[in-house]
Amino acid sequence: xxxxxxxxxxxxxxxxxxxxxxxxxxVIIVNEDEVKEAESPPPGRSEEELRAEYEARIKARxxxxxxxxxxxxxxxxxxxVWKVGQSRIDSIYSExxxxxxxxxxxxxxxxxxxxxxxxxxxxxxxxxxGREPASMEKAAAELCKVIEEVRGxxxxxxxxxxxxxxxxxxxxxxxxxxxxxxxxVYQRQWDKIDKERTRWSAPVKAGKQMLLxxxxxxxxxxxxxxxxxxxxxxxxxxxxxxxxxxxFTLDLTQDxxxxxxxxxxxxxxxx
Numbered sequence: 001x002x003x004x005x006x007x008x009x010x011x012x013x014x015x016x017x018x019x020x021x022x023x024x025x026x027v028i029i030v031n032e033d034e035v036k037e038a039e040s041p042p043p044g045r046s047e048e049e050l051r052a053e054y055e056a057r058i059k060a061r062x063x064x065x066x067x068x069x070x071x072x073x074x075x076x077x078x079x080x081v082w083k084v085g086q087s088r089i090d091s092i093y094s095e096x097x098x099x100x101x102x103x104x105x106x107x108x109x110x111x112x113x114x115x116x117x118x119x120x121x122x123x124x125x126x127x128x129x130g131r132e133p134a135s136m137e138k139a140a141a142e143l144c145k146v147i148e149e150v151r152g153x154x155x156x157x158x159x160x161x162x163x164x165x166x167x168x169x170x171x172x173x174x175x176x177x178x179x180x181x182x183x184x185v186y187q188r189q190w191d192k193i194d195k196e197r198t199r200w201s202a203p204v205k206a207g208k209q210m211l212l213x214x215x216x217x218x219x220x221x222x223x224x225x226x227x228x229x230x231x232x233x234x235x236x237x238x239x240x241x242x243x244x245x246x247x248f249t250l251d252l253t254q255d256x257x258x259x260x261x262x263x264x265x266x267x268x269x270x271x
Contacts, residue, residue, distance in 0.1 A: 023036055061180040064138040067267050068229040069230055076132040076229040085223045092223070093128070096216040106202055113157065113203050117210075120150050124213045129224055136228065140235035143221050147214055147243070154214075155249050157207035168193055211250040225264040237264040 045053075074080055082089070103121055108114045115212040127146050172193055177241035179185045221240070225233050240261050 010138045014182050022222045041247065057176070068152065073252050075227065078136045078228060078232075080227040081129070081224060082131055084226045088223050089129075089220060091217050092216055096213060097215060099209060099213050103206060103213065108206060109199060110203070116153050116157070117206050120153060120210060123149060124210065124217070129220055136224065136232070139224055140221070140232050143217060143224075143236070144239035147217065147240075149216060150210055151248070154207040154210040156247050157203040158211075159208070161200045161202075161204035165197065165204065165266065168197050185263065199259060208250055211248060211253045214248075215250070215253040215256045218253070218260045221264055222256070223261060227235060231265060233264040237261060240264070 032050050050181060069076055071077075074083075081208075103124075108117060121224060127142065129136050129143070175185050175193070218240075221236055225226065225236050243257060244261055248257065
């Protein structure tokens with residue numbers, strides 16, 4: 001047991017003693033262990049408990065009854081999307097322009113791959129939810145349409161390219177092993193491998209870059225779900241929801257898909 005000396009003001013000591021005394025500092029002896037116990041906050045909840053509580057709140061929020069909607073409410077008229085969300089959308093468009101710029105600079109030597117990618121880049125470049133209610137009314141359907149049109153070819157490019165890159169890596173490892181064991185490996189063999197690696201890296205980069213643009217489009221969809229009318233949320237939920245069960249090749253895109261679908265499941269009025 002540790003004891004600690006505490007210096008108390010005379011007035012406090014007098015009050016504690018409830019008797020007349022001089023106003024001089026007083027020293028009392030206390031049990032330091034008891035002081036620490038009294039000062040310590042109650043133990044916090046575990047991470048698992050906090051996560052369970054959070055997930056329960058989200059589930060309750062998503063399963064709340066459908067709200068009573070006023071068609072003249074600003075949110076139901078698409079008026080909040082650009083009034084409240086403009087800075088977010090502007091940032092999304094700025095980042096997307098950079099992504100599309102990088103995508104356009106990827107050199108594809110194969111004519112078939114180029115013929116696949118170029119029209120998809122055009123579709124991605126042209127997409128936007130629009131600023132007028134009539135455009136935003138159709139935005140959810142168009143968002144899902146462009147994602148479906150781009151996703152398949154983009155992931156096919158990634159899959160084919162990564163298969164070839166794995167083969168090239170295996171060949172590289174075999175040549176390394178041969179060289180290390182004293183065998184002869186000619187420069188033309190290394191040059192051939194380097195050329196093939198460059199060739200197959202390009203479609204993989206193009207496919208992943210297109211999936212990043214899809215992530216950006218899903219971020220725009222999140223703003224629409226966050227600030228748009230209930231009917232836009234329902235449209236997003238119904239067309240994007242089935243995509244969740246078939247994960248994107250790119251985790252960043254999949255994570256944004258889950259967030260957007262989750263936001264589309266519940267409605268709240270903004271203050």
